Structure formats: C-alpha cells, structure tokens
Amino acid sequence: xxxxxxxxxxxxxxxxxxxxxxxxxxxxxxxxxxxxxxxxxxxxxxxxxxxxxxxxxxxxxxxxxxxxxxxxxxxxxxxxxxxxxxxxxxxxxxxxxxxxxxxxxxxxxxxxxxxxxxxxxxxxxxxxxxxxxxxxxxxxxxxxxxxxxxxxxxxxxxxxxxxxxxxxxxxxxxxxxxxxxxxxxxxxxxxxxxxxxxxxxxxxxxxxxxxxxxxxxxxxxxxxxxxxxxxxxxxxxxxxxxxxxxxxxxxxxxxxxxxxxxxxxxxxxxxxxxxxxxxxxxxxxxxxxxxxxxxxxxxxxxxxxxxxxxxxxxxxxxxxxxxxxxxxxxxxxxxxxxxxxxxxxxxxxxxxxxxxxxxxxxxxxxxxxxxxxxxxxxxxxxxxxxxxxxxxxxxxxxxxxxxxxxxxxxxxxxxxxxxxx
RNA sequence: GCCGGGGUAGCCAAGUGGUAAGGCGGCUGUCUCGAAAACAGCUACGUGAAAGCGUGCAGGGGUUCGAAUCCCUUUCCCGGCGCCA
Numbered sequence: 001x002x003x004x005x006x007x008x009x010x011x012x013x014x015x016x017x018x019x020x021x022x023x024x025x026x027x028x029x030x031x032x033x034x035x036x037x038x039x040x041x042x043x044x045x046x047x048x049x050x051x052x053x054x055x056x057x058x059x060x061x062x063x064x065x066x067x068x069x070x071x072x073x074x075x076x077x078x079x080x081x082x083x084x085x086x087x088x089x090x091x092x093x094x095x096x097x098x099x100x101x102x103x104x105x106x107x108x109x110x111x112x113x114x115x116x117x118x119x120x121x122x123x124x125x126x127x128x129x130x131x132x133x134x135x136x137x138x139x140x141x142x143x144x145x146x147x148x149x150x151x152x153x154x155x156x157x158x159x160x161x162x163x164x165x166x167x168x169x170x171x172x173x174x175x176x177x178x179x180x181x182x183x184x185x186x187x188x189x190x191x192x193x194x195x196x197x198x199x200x201x202x203x204x205x206x207x208x209x210x211x212x213x214x215x216x217x218x219x220x221x222x223x224x225x226x227x228x229x230x231x232x233x234x235x236x237x238x239x240x241x242x243x244x245x246x247x248x249x250x251x252x253x254x255x256x257x258x259x260x261x262x263x264x265x266x267x268x269x270x271x272x273x274x275x276x277x278x279x280x281x282x283x284x285x286x287x288x289x290x291x292x293x294x295x296x297x298x299x300x301x302x303x304x305x306x307x308x309x310x311x312x313x314x315x316x317x318x319x320x321x322x323x324x325x326x327x328x329x330x331x332x333x334x335x336x337x338x339x340x341x342x343x344x345x346x347x348x349x350x351x352x353x354x355x356x357x358x359x360x361x362x363x364x365x366x367x368x369x370x371x372x373x374x375x376x377x378x379x380x381x382x383x384x385x386x387x388x389x390x391x392x393x394x395x396x397x398x399x400x401x402x403x404x405x406x407x408x409x410x411x412x413x414x415x416x417x418x419x420x421x
Numbered sequence: 422g423c424c425g426g427g428g429u430a431g432c433c434a435a436g437u438g439g440u441a442a443g444g445c446g447g448c449u450g451u452c453u454c455g456a457a458a459a460c461a462g463c464u465a466c467g468u469g470a471a472a473g474c475g476u477g478c479a480g481g482g483g484u485u486c487g488a489a490u491c492c493c494u495u496u497c498c499c500g501g502c503g504c505c506a
Contacts, residue, residue: 038468038469041467041469041475042468042469042474042475044475045467045474045475045476046474046475048474048475048476049474049475051486051487052440052474052475052487054486054487055439055440055486055487056439056440058439058486058487059440059487060439062439063439068486071486072486073486074486075486075487076486077486078486079485079486242431244431367431374431374465
C-alpha cells in the first residue's frame with residue numbers, strides 16, 4: 001500500500017510508476033473515489049457533531065428534570081439519518097480501499113524499463129564456469145545414481161513436484177542450513193524459526209492479492225495459510241507495533257520450510273528438485289529506517305554474494321526490469337547460480353527493497369522519541385539459501401568423473417569432515 | 422476441550438448507561454548563563470489552509486435517544502482442570 005497522500009498531492013508520481021511498470025490501472029477512478037471519500041467524511045462528521053450536541057442537551061435537561069420527549073424525537077431522526085449516511089460512506093470507503101491497495105509499489109529510478117526478464121540487466125559476474133573432461137550429468141541423473149532422491153515414490157504418495165530426500169543429500173541439506181545460520185549469526189542477525197502457518201490478515205500484509213491463489217496453500221476450515229517463505233511470517237511479526245528507533249535496523253535470519261502451489265508453472269522445470277512444492281529456506285529479513293533502506297539493500301545482496309563465494313558456486317547478479325519486478329518490491333536483484341547440468345545460470349536468490357509498502361499494510365511503525373511522530377519502517381528481504389536449488393547447483397557443478405559429488409570445503413566441517421558423496 | 426479472571430492511549434491505571442479520571446515517560450513554553458526543579462500547554466488516528474470537528478476503550482454485531490459500561494459472537498493473554506509429543 002502506498003501513502004494515500006500521494007493520490008491527492010502527487011498523482012504524477014503514481015502515474016510515472018504505472019507507466020514504468022506498464023500496468024493497467026484506473027488512476028482516474030482512484031482519485032475520484034478518494035475525493036468522494038473525503039467528502040463523505042466531512043458530511044458524516046458534521047452529522048455526528050450534531051448528534052453529540054443533542055445528546056448533551058438531553059443529558060442536561062434530564063438532570064434538570066425537564067421534559068425531553070420532543071428532543072428525543074429529534075435525536076431519533078438524527079440517529080437514523082446518520083446510520084444511513086454511514087452505510088453509504090462504508091461503501092465508498094470499501095471501493096476506495098480496494099483500488100488503493102491494488103496499486104503496485106513505487107519503482108526505483110535505477111530499475112531498467114522493460115516488459116519482462118529479457119530486459120533484466122546483468123550487473124556482475126563472479127567465479128569461473130567449471131569445465132569438465134567427461135560427459136556431465138544433470139542433478140536428476142546424479143541423485144538417482146547415488147540414491148539421493150526418490151521422485152517416483154514421492155509422486156505416488158504426494159504428487160508431482162514432491163521428493164523424498166535421502167541419505168547424504170539429507171545431511172548436505174542440514175549442513176547447508178547449519179552453515180547458513182552460523183554465517184548470518186556472525187553477521188549480527190537474530191535467528192528466528194517462525195510459525196509455518198499464519199492467518200489471513202498477516203498473509204495479506206505480506207503478499208499481493210494475485211499471488212494468493214497462485215502460490216499460497218490454505219488450510220480447510222481454518223483461518224490459516226501455509227507460508228510460501230518465512231518472509232511472510234517475518235514481515236507480520238512486528239505488525240501493529242511501534243518499534244523504538246534505537247532498535248532499528250532489526251535483522252532476522254528466518255529459517256523455515258516453504259510451501260508453494262506453483263500454479264501456472266506447468267511444464268517448466270518439470271523434473272527433479274529445482275521447482276518443487278516444498279523446500280527449506282533461510283531468509284534475510286530487515287526492518288530498516290527509511291533513510292537507510294537503499295544502503296541496507298546493497299548490503300543484503302553483498303552478504304548473499306559472500307555466501308556463494310564461500311561455497312565457490314559461480315553466479316551472476318541480475319537487476320530485474322520493471323516488468324519482472326514484483327508488485328510489492330521497488331527494486332529487486334536476483335542472484336543466478338551456474339548450473340552445469342543445465343548449462344545455464346538459474347535463479348537462487350531474490351533480494352528486494354519493499355520500502356514502506358508492506359509496513360503500511362501491516363502497520364509497522366517506529367519513532368526515535370516517545371513523542372515523535374511515528375513513521376513507517378522499510379522492509380527488505382533476501383534469500384540466503386533455498387536449499388533444493390543450492391543442492392542442485394552443488395550436485396551439478398561439483399560432480400566428479402567417477403560419478404560422485406565433491407562437498408564444498410566450507411560444508412565439510414558440518415558433515416564430519418566428509419569430502420565426497 | 423471445560424471452568425474462572427482479564428484486554429482502556431507509548432507504558433501503568435480509574436471508570437455499572439449521559440463529553441475518556443489520574444500517574445509515568447516524552448515534547449514545547451515560562452524561568453535560567455545553561456541545566457535541574459517548579460508551573461502551563463501538548464502528547465493516538467482521520468479530516469481540514471487553519472481554528473476546529475470527528476473517531477478511538479481487543480475485533481465484529483445487537484439493544485438504546487445515547488454504550489468503555491448491557492446482550493450476542495470471534496480472538497488473544499493469565500489461572501485451574503482435562504488431554505498430550
């Protein structure tokens with residue numbers, strides 16, 4: 001949600017954003033309904049004022065023992081009128097809110113204009129693409145040959161896009177998680193394991209309406225939704241709170257499984273564990289002061305980069321174009337890791353600055369002194385590890401001629417100094 | 422799951438149908454070389470150029486001319502009982 005004041009005071013800013021994102025949006029209608037809403041507020045406030053005055057008169061007359069039957073009639077009329085007006089106002093307000101909350105976030109000036117990922121800009125490349133003197137396999141063949149993943153039985157038991165992780169791959173998964181948590185803890189993050197299911201109000205604060213149906217699983221007959229990432233639960237953690245300025249920035253390392261419908265992804269990455277309904281993820285989540293959020297955004301990216309440098313996985317950093325940037329984000333970097341089996345860079349990290357967009361929906365504010373005006377915080381998030389995708393990168397990039405997998409040096413200590421799978 | 426007690430402003434806390442007590446913390450002013458103390462005003466959200474006005478007593482609904490207060494309902498916290506990895 002954007003600052004409603006923008007609609008009245010700087011509609012051009014919204015207009016520019018809509019043009020950059022090439023989003024269809026009825027801005028005229030929004031401005032109109034905003035105006036109508038204000039008119040109704042003034043009208044109902046006036047009537048309420050009258051009601052309060054009459055109520056006061058009744059109270060005084062009653063105390064004085066005077067007859068109040070006439071004025072009671074008047075009060076009744078005012079009340080009825082007010083009820084009617086409030087109903088109308090409610091409808092206007094609802095219409096306005098629906099429109100207002102569906103405006104996408106502002107977009108940063110550095111984001112390249114474009115309609116899709118074709119216009120994404122490569123801003124950095126790190127590491128040498130590995131060369132092999134033998135015929136390499138993709139992660140599906142590797143994991144099958146080494147008995148590390150069972151996709152067939154998972155399909156039988158749960159369906160497509162599920163997997164049984166087995167043997168040393170389970171240990172590698174845990175090693176990644178433990179390494180990742182230690183890594184972020186050393187950077188000053190608090191480690192948090194959030195609820196894996198959250199209520200609708202919280203989910204709506206962090207997720208844009210369209211994503212709800214496409215991504216989020218709902219629990220039958222409960223007001224509960226399974227998180228698609230710990231970001232959802234982390235964003236809502238401080239909802240309806242006023243945080244003390246000295247406690248900001250708050251830096252959290254969220255660790256949780258992620259559940260995603262992957263609706264609309266039919267046919268893409270159909271095989272293997274690259275695109276699945278469930279995986280583990282460590283997420284960096286930051287509540288920042290507005291003036292620091294762009295600095296924090298770059299820092300988030302650099303921390304994620306450092307992590308993949310330690311693993312020695314080659315990657316490139318992409319700045320997403322306006323068309324590829326999510327509606328709640330003002331600027332997003334993706335890190336794409338080299339995946340030898342696919343001979344391509346594939347997304348493993350997404351790093352976004354959401355400005356005050358989520359905070360406004362979730363009512364997360366801060367202030368430096370008790371009596372200062374409250375301000376909305378800025379929220380930022382970045383993947384550190386989406387485990388299945390990193391496992392794919394490790395399996396494919398670190399495969400050996402004799403069909404094994406070299407374990408990255410930094411993870412060996414987390415696997416009893418094992419060097420190979 | 423059952424029984425009981427609770428949820429009032431940044432925090433604490435009074436308030437049994439007639440304009441939301443009080444305290445703490447904070448801000449501004451007076452005073453002062455400066456500060457402290459003392460005193461006064463302000464201290465949430467909306468609307469408005471402003472004065473002001475309105476809203477706000479966990480959320481939703483109802484009764485009433487009028488609800489923090491009475492009724493219904495949802496939710497969370499505390500205590501007890503039950504169940505339980």
